Amino acid sequence: MKRILAACTLLTFFNLACYSTYTISKDELKLLESGQESENVVVKDVEGEPVQISPETPLEVLTNDGTRYRVTPYNFLLSESQLVSPDYDLLLPADAVSAAEVRQISYGKTFGLVGTIVVAVGGGFAALLVLQ
Numbered sequence: 136m137k138r139i140l141a142a143c144t145l146l147t148f149f150n151l152a153c154y155s156t157y158t159i160s161k162d163e164l165k166l167l168e169s170g171q172e173s174e175n176v177v178v179k180d181v182e183g184e185p186v187q188i189s190p191e192t193p194l195e196v197l198t199n200d201g202t203r204y205r206v207t208p209y210n211f212l213l214s215e216s217q218l219v220s221p222d223y224d225l226l227l228p229a230d231a232v233s234a235a236e237v238r239q240i241s242y243g244k245t246f247g248l249v250g251t252i253v254v255a256v257g258g259g260f261a262a263l264l265v266l267q
Contacts, residue, residue: 192208194235
């Protein structure tokens with residue numbers, strides 16, 4: 136049981152290690168609603184960094200109580216009164232939405248993670264060769 140738990144924890148770390156998460160404001164979220172579709176729209180995160188959004192980009196809406204809801208970029212509506220996402224059968228009051236989070240793959244983190252694994256496995260083989 137401990138091995139399964141350790142493996143699940145390790146897989147979760149590997150999954151998170153390959154992505155960068157950006158928080159965007161509610162105003163920037165409005166740029167990603169239906170009718171705004173473009174191949175790649177650039178929005179600014181809360182720190183002012185540009186973030187490129189495509190239709191496949193993972194996007195989660197954050198509510199005031201900390202709950203996360205998945206929405207599809209360019210396939211939801213955010214009006215003055217509500218947020219509607221037909222893909223996920225989601226209907227939220229607009230005043231409950233505080234921000235959104237965007238996850239993008241980070242090639243630097245991914246290559247660093249893979250490189251670390253390769254070095255660890257290579258070191259393990261080298262140690263086995265030396266000990267024999």
